[in-house]
Amino acid sequence: MIKKAKFVTSVAASNKLPKFNAPEIAIAGKSNVGKSSFINMLTGQSKLARTSSEPGRTRLLNFFEINDGEYFIVDLPGYGYAKVNKAEKLKWGELIESYLEQSEDLINVFVLIDIRREPSEDDRMLLGYLYDFSIPFTIIATKADKLSRLGQGKQRQIIASALGVGADDIIVTSSQNGSGKQEVLARIDQLLEATKSTF
Numbered sequence: 202m203i204k205k206a207k208f209v210t211s212v213a214a215s216n217k218l219p220k221f222n223a224p225e226i227a228i229a230g231k232s233n234v235g236k237s238s239f240i241n242m243l244t245g246q247s248k249l250a251r252t253s254s255e256p257g258r259t260r261l262l263n264f265f266e267i268n269d270g271e272y273f274i275v276d277l278p279g280y281g282y283a284k285v286n287k288a289e290k291l292k293w294g295e296l297i298e299s300y301l302e303q304s305e306d307l308i309n310v311f312v313l314i315d316i317r318r319e320p321s322e323d324d325r326m327l328l329g330y331l332y333d334f335s336i337p338f339t340i341i342a343t344k345a346d347k348l349s350r351l352g353q354g355k356q357r358q359i360i361a362s363a364l365g366v367g368a369d370d371i372i373v374t375s376s377q378n379g380s381g382k383q384e385v386l387a388r389i390d391q392l393l394e395a396t397k398s399t400f
Contacts, residue, residue, distance in 0.1 A: 202386065204268050206244035211261040215299030219264060224272040224396055225306045226389065229297070230313030231323060232279030235343040238376035239313060240265065240274060243385060250276060262300055272393060275300070275307075280323050301336060308396050309337045311385075316342035316356045316373060320363045328364055339388055340366060346375040 212218055228236050237250035249265065263276040277297050301307065310331060314320055331338045342360060345353050353373055361368040372388065374381030 203244050206246055206249055206265055206267050206274075208249060209264045209266045209273070211263050213261050213296070215296055215303065218262075218300060218303060221264075221266075221270065221273055221306065222400065223270050223306060224308045224393060224400055225275050225304060226272065226392065227275045227277055227300070227304075227307060227310045228313065229277045229310050229327060230279060230343075231315070231321060234279065234313045234315050235376055236276055236279065236313055239311075239341070239343060239374065240276060242374070242376040242379060242382055243274075262296065272389075273306075275304075280327070298330075301330070302334065306400075307336065309339055309392050311339050311341050313341045313343050314360055316345050316353060316360070317347055320360055325364065340364065340371045341381075341385065342371050342373045344375060344377075345373045345380055346377040 210219060228240060230236050240250040241247050244265070244267070250263065260278050262278070265274040265276070267274060277300065280294070280297070301310070312324070312327060312331075314324055328338065330336075340360070342353075342357060348356060357368050357371050357373060361371055372381055372384045374385060
């Protein structure tokens, strides 16, 4: 359960990464996949993470403290936004990679994928990267309210096949109606329980 949540800091460079000595769960995904809305849904605060209709707005690592330091949610810059120049894309990529490789407190990456779309090359590259570095992850399908229950089931299977995971391993969510929230929170509890002896 999330009782309290607050924004703590934004980081633009890998040499400025903070050290909180508490578990961190990173939120990753393509631009416009709904990362900010997802964070707001989880925390029950509609304005905690800034949402924007303009993709590619998050250009920093944003750290949110949960339950007075019990753990932190780290919002990573969205990837795959075509209108951003190559230098900017490279900068974001380096920042994301530096965080994923350097953070000693990262316990899981929530990879968000729009349930209406097939996973992109960028999505597959991220998962390949996480596999290569043995970084645990959870796949979250967003925007489920845009599809019927039957459509959700079909797309869940398509995403699972494309990414080489089991359909049951994908948590289906909607920030609009809150569906999937309890499953995500249960997953977080499971992750925290598994790492209790580390922190």
